[in-house]
Amino acid sequence: MENYLIVKSIVMFVALVAAFGYFFLKVKRLYQIMMAVDGVVEKPVDRISDRIKVLFTDVLGQTNVRRKLMPGISHTLIFFGFLAIQVHSLELMIRGVFPSFDLLHIIPSIYTGYLFIADILAFFVLVGFAYALYRRTVIKPEYLTMGRDANLIILFTCVIIISFHFINAFQTLMPLEAGAASHSGIFPISGLLVSIFGLSGLSQGQVIFGYELSYFIHIGTILGFLIYIPGSKHLHLLAAAPNVFVKPLEMEKAILKTDIEDEEAETFGLGKCSEFNWKNVLNLYACTECGRCEELCPASGTGKPLSPKKILHDFKVDLFDQADKLLGDEKDEIEPLMREGSPVTDDVLWSCTTCRSCEDICPVNNQHLDFVIEMRKHQVLMEANFPAEMQETFTNIENQGNPWGFSADTRADWCKGMDVPLISDKPDADVLYFVGCAGSFDDRGKKIAQATARVLQKAGVNFAILGPEESCNGDMARRAGNEYLAQMLIQQNAEVFNQYKPKMILTGCPHCYNVIKNEYPQFDASYPVVHHTEYMLDLANQGRLTINRKEMGDITFHDSCYLGRWNNIYQAPRELITRVNSGGNLVEMDKNFSKGMCCGAGGARMFMEETIGERINNVRAAEAVATGAKTVCAACPFCATMLNDGILETDTVIPVKDIAEIMDEATS
Amino acid sequence: MKIFVCIKHVPDTAANIKLVGDNGFEDSECKFIVNPYDEYGLEEAVSLVEKEGGEVVVVTVGKGAATATLRSAMAMGAARAIHVQTQGQFLDSTLTAKALKAAMDQDGAADLIFTGKGSVDTEGAQTQYRLAAAMGLPVVNEVSRLTIDGQKATMEKEIGGGEREVLEMPLPGIIGATKGLNEPRYPKFPDIMKAKKKKIQEMAIGDLGIDENAGASQLVKLEAVPERSGAKMLEGSVQEQVAQLIKVLREDEKII
Numbered sequence: 001m002e003n004y005l006i007v008k009s010i011v012m013f014v015a016l017v018a019a020f021g022y023f024f025l026k027v028k029r030l031y032q033i034m035m036a037v038d039g040v041v042e043k044p045v046d047r048i049s050d051r052i053k054v055l056f057t058d059v060l061g062q063t064n065v066r067r068k069l070m071p072g073i074s075h076t077l078i079f080f081g082f083l084a085i086q087v088h089s090l091e092l093m094i095r096g097v098f099p100s101f102d103l104l105h106i107i108p109s110i111y112t113g114y115l116f117i118a119d120i121l122a123f124f125v126l127v128g129f130a131y132a133l134y135r136r137t138v139i140k141p142e143y144l145t146m147g148r149d150a151n152l153i154i155l156f157t158c159v160i161i162i163s164f165h166f167i168n169a170f171q172t173l174m175p176l177e178a179g180a181a182s183h184s185g186i187f188p189i190s191g192l193l194v195s196i197f198g199l200s201g202l203s204q205g206q207v208i209f210g211y212e213l214s215y216f217i218h219i220g221t222i223l224g225f226l227i228y229i230p231g232s233k234h235l236h237l238l239a240a241a242p243n244v245f246v247k248p249l250e251m252e253k254a255i256l257k258t259d260i261e262d263e264e265a266e267t268f269g270l271g272k273c274s275e276f277n278w279k280n281v282l283n284l285y286a287c288t289e290c291g292r293c294e295e296l297c298p299a300s301g302t303g304k305p306l307s308p309k310k311i312l313h314d315f316k317v318d319l320f321d322q323a324d325k326l327l328g329d330e331k332d333e334i335e336p337l338m339r340e341g342s343p344v345t346d347d348v349l350w351s352c353t354t355c356r357s358c359e360d361i362c363p364v365n366n367q368h369l370d371f372v373i374e375m376r377k378h379q380v381l382m383e384a385n386f387p388a389e390m391q392e393t394f395t396n397i398e399n400q401g402n403p404w405g406f407s408a409d410t411r412a413d414w415c416k417g418m419d420v421p422l423i424s425d426k427p428d429a430d431v432l433y434f435v436g437c438a439g440s441f442d443d444r445g446k447k448i449a450q451a452t453a454r455v456l457q458k459a460g461v462n463f464a465i466l467g468p469e470e471s472c473n474g475d476m477a478r479r480a481g482n483e484y485l486a487q488m489l490i491q492q493n494a495e496v497f498n499q500y501k502p503k504m505i506l507t508g509c510p511h512c513y514n515v516i517k518n519e520y521p522q523f524d525a526s527y528p529v530v531h532h533t534e535y536m537l538d539l540a541n542q543g544r545l546t547i548n549r550k551e552m553g554d555i556t557f558h559d560s561c562y563l564g565r566w567n568n569i570y571q572a573p574r575e576l577i578t579r580v581n582s583g584g585n586l587v588e589m590d591k592n593f594s595k596g597m598c599c600g601a602g603g604a605r606m607f608m609e610e611t612i613g614e615r616i617n618n619v620r621a622a623e624a625v626a627t628g629a630k631t632v633c634a635a636c637p638f639c640a641t642m643l644n645d646g647i648l649e650t651d652t653v654i655p656v657k658d659i660a661e662i663m664d665e666a667t668s
Numbered sequence: 669m670k671i672f673v674c675i676k677h678v679p680d681t682a683a684n685i686k687l688v689g690d691n692g693f694e695d696s697e698c699k700f701i702v703n704p705y706d707e708y709g710l711e712e713a714v715s716l717v718e719k720e721g722g723e724v725v726v727v728t729v730g731k732g733a734a735t736a737t738l739r740s741a742m743a744m745g746a747a748r749a750i751h752v753q754t755q756g757q758f759l760d761s762t763l764t765a766k767a768l769k770a771a772m773d774q775d776g777a778a779d780l781i782f783t784g785k786g787s788v789d790t791e792g793a794q795t796q797y798r799l800a801a802a803m804g805l806p807v808v809n810e811v812s813r814l815t816i817d818g819q820k821a822t823m824e825k826e827i828g829g830g831e832r833e834v835l836e837m838p839l840p841g842i843i844g845a846t847k848g849l850n851e852p853r854y855p856k857f858p859d860i861m862k863a864k865k866k867k868i869q870e871m872a873i874g875d876l877g878i879d880e881n882a883g884a885s886q887l888v889k890l891e892a893v894p895e896r897s898g899a900k901m902l903e904g905s906v907q908e909q910v911a912q913l914i915k916v917l918r919e920d921e922k923i924i
Contacts, residue, residue, distance in 0.1 A: 260857065263861075268857060380857075381856065381857035381858075382856060382857065382858070383856065384853060384854045384855065384856045386854075388851070391854045394854065395854075396682070399680045399682065399683075399699045399701060400680065400682050400683070400699065405682045406682065407682050407683050407684040408683070408699070409683075409684050409697065410684065483857075484857050484860065
């Protein structure tokens with residue numbers, strides 16, 4: 001026995017040094033890659049105390065993971081069980097090298113309590129995995145990557161847990177040395193194994209053999225796991241917590257302001273993996289390919305080649321493929337992300353509607369759009385590579401300040417005869433109504449703008465518009481990657497705002513709302529911005545609108561991405577609908593609130609052809625029709641157009657109305 | 669290969685034109701662009717030079733504000749620009765041709781000259797012919813396909829009824845480009861920035877010995893195109909609408 005323990009000490013020492021050494025080198029390389037990339041991170045990691053709180057809620061609390069209930073519970077069980085046994089495993093490793101080390105001896109009561117809890121939590125890991133296996137073999141969701149990687153990890157972990165229980169079971173039967181504390185009675189689950197397998201009948205030699213065998217299987221698997229993790233998708237075990245720690249704390253986000261005036265810059269946007277920023281790289285490490293993004297992605301769901309999960313996976317593969325060049329200071333040799341044979345093609349890149357459902361649902365808070373938009377920037381600015389139909393749109397915006405190319409000086413024609421003042425004539429107006437291109441020029445949008453103006457007039461709001469001084473807000477150009485054009489437009493509008501210094505800016509279009517609220521401050525124009533949904537609710541709450549309730553039948557509300565996921569406005573329109581409708585319910589579509597499906601128009605998709613797969617708006621319109629509602633309510637002129645076109649493809653005739661139109665009809 | 673591309677600084681066709689006085693218009697609020705037909709010529713010239721090497725020089729005869737238009741053209745790939753400056757927008761095409769010739773002669777002989785098939789502001793479609801006459805060069809207008817083979821250009825032009833005419837022309841010569849010849853590129857951002865630093869050689873039209881007001885024709889008056897009267901919508905059932913339609917065609921329009 002003495003000799004055996006000496007051999008065991010040596011074997012364990014060598015194995016631990018080798019495994020941890022290898023692990024350390026792998027992690028060091030991952031860290032070096034993360035630090036070797038050149039991309040800019042706009043916001044520093046600040047508000048550390050808030051971030052520590054996030055670690056407690058999101059990581060320890062597992063709240064993000066449980067947004068998908070059953071897999072979330074399963075993950076929580078696995079997470080805590082696996083975490084719980086780590087102290088025990090560490091103790092076993094130390095004891096392997098130094099046989100006299102025994103925590104039960106040093107802190108008997110604490111360690112006893114710990115072992116008791118760990119023994120139960122460990123068993124729950126198996127319960128969690130039972131569900132995971134059921135999901136992978138019976139439910140088989142399409143969005144879940146069924147790779148060898150995942151199965152191997154499940155196998156590894158199950159072996160670790162089962163051997164853990166056997167170690168404990170044999171431990172209770174081990175001969176006690178003088179003065180050593182007994183383990184019997186502190187393993188509620190492992191103790192059962194003794195009676196189930198009749199282990200108490202074993203000889204002392206057999207018990208020791210069983211213990212040692214379990215020990216080596218246990219530690220061996222853990223060390224194998226340690227070596228395996230850094231190269232697998234289960235890198236998320238290491239990267240998820242730091243990734244969540246540095247996540248954007250606000251849900252509102254602004255697209256990175258590219259310094260296009262930097263004359264030293266050789267390239268703009270994201271062209272190759274060395275141009276990632278360190279957060280992008282951490283995102284890639286943290287992705288565990290759970291596929292929740294793909295499940296909700298309107299492009300993936302309608303047969304487009306885009307999957308947010310796959311983009312991140314492909315970029316990770318590319319990053320690792322080219323890591324030697326990155327670390328070896330051969331950045332010039334690095335090949336572009338989009339190249340001949342690259343899995344990320346034009347169709348992948350341009351299918352994104354920037355709806356943000358991927359980012360919203362991601363359990364590790366990855367920012368998929370940061371990749372997509374920076375790549376689009378690179379393709380447009382550096383390669384002039386974008387869907388052909390966008391050229392005319394860009395030119396129209398550039399020349400006339402709107403995507404359709406209507407003459408800029410007719411911008412206020414939508415309100416002819418409505419007595420809507422220009423702010424140049426009424427600089428003290430309380431509200432500057434930023435009408436937007438759709439409201440100003442598009443036939444459908446104009447009706448919404450007119451309804452909005454009428455509601456404002458009924459409520460006696462002192463408002464004015466910019467008229468021809470208004471230009472396209474820049475959202476579309478920016479999301480289409482044309483940062484140069486976008487900055488031109490934003491600067492132009494920002495200068496006009498700064499000239500009039502409006503007390504409040506009201507928008508009817510969520511795209512105007514989002515970009516003015518969240519991105520104009522990058523251009524020194526910070527003003528209070530409100531969307532007409534919230535503003536009309538305010539007016540109603542203040543009693544400034546006389547609501548004549550009407551029987552409208554059931555109404556379903558379509559969440560605009562840029563109101564909901566981008567700005568967390570979900571309740572105001574629903575509240576208004578409920579208030580004005582005296583006969584009928586607010587009925588929800590299958591996908592609603594933060595999981596609401598995009599209409600297909602965002603991210604400049606409104607102005608691109610949609611030739612692959614089903615049309616997104618048709619799919620969404622069918623969902624709306626399926627509610628049986630008498631009216632579909634939207635809060636965005638682009639959504640209204642898309643849904644209406646989609647409904648025309650069905651056999652049902654139901655009107656799509658903007659919330660402003662519903663309010664206009666229901667107020668006096 | 670040295671190629672001149674003659675471009676015109678014109679108001680965007682989408683812009684509403686506000687007339688001022690008898691024959692002027694408010695051009696300070698109006699967006700100006702490279703004449704779209706000239707862009708086909710420019711794209712063709714730039715692609716040729718990208719393939720064969722050489723230099724593309726854009727030449728314009730126009731107001732001071734045409735600088736911005738020249739920058740746009742240079743962002744698309746022209747190496748430099750020559751700007752013959754005038755006081756007015758509407759220069760007689762004889763004078764434009766004379767000014768273009770003088771500017772190009774100063775710069776040195778070219779292998780090829782492109783123009784558009786006409787400009788979208790005055791729609792005269794005269795300049796390329798007058799320029800050819802002044803320079804003693806052959807000219808083919810409305811070219812929608814082009815191949816250059818040594819000292820010979822082979823071109824196609826639509827002649828109506830789906831027919832195409834194929835023409836050959838010795839170089840140097842003048843080609844009036846039109847839609848179909850290519851898809852003019854959207855400039856890359858670094859090219860837009862580089863274009864800001866490219867050279868524009870400026871000269872007043874008077875310095876070329878040309879009197880801007882001594883054209884062969886004069887613009888007397890500009891008038892807005894009368895707005896088309898609104899369509900008449902017929903209401904009611906199909907039968908009623910048909911009955912109304914027949915009534916309108918017979919009584920109001922007197923067609924049937």
